[in-house]
Amino acid sequence: MKSFALATALVVASAFTASAQEAAPVALSSAIQSQILNWVPDADLSNLTNSQYARIVTLFSKSENLRAGEDPVNQVKVILNAQ
Numbered sequence: 001m002k003s004f005a006l007a008t009a010l011v012v013a014s015a016f017t018a019s020a021q022e023a024a025p026v027a028l029s030s031a032i033q034s035q036i037l038n039w040v041p042d043a044d045l046s047n048l049t050n051s052q053y054a055r056i057v058t059l060f061s062k063s064e065n066l067r068a069g070e071d072p073v074n075q076v077k078v079i080l081n082a083q
Helices: 002-020 030-039 050-061 072-081
Strands: none
Touching: 030 050, 030 072, 050 072
């Protein structure tokens, strides 16, 4: 019984990890895309994962995050390079 529970937990964990890597279902707004491409001209925004999408939207949701002292350009680069 314990091995069945462990196997079930592993299957659920793998499914969650796989779904987190799926492409984001909605494209970023044109304003966010424009700003990112202004900062990182060669950025590929076509295949963002759900995680990348969520992190970018969170970054742009607060104006404090976009101040120069917070280094938003580097934050975007880190997010885009994360898989």
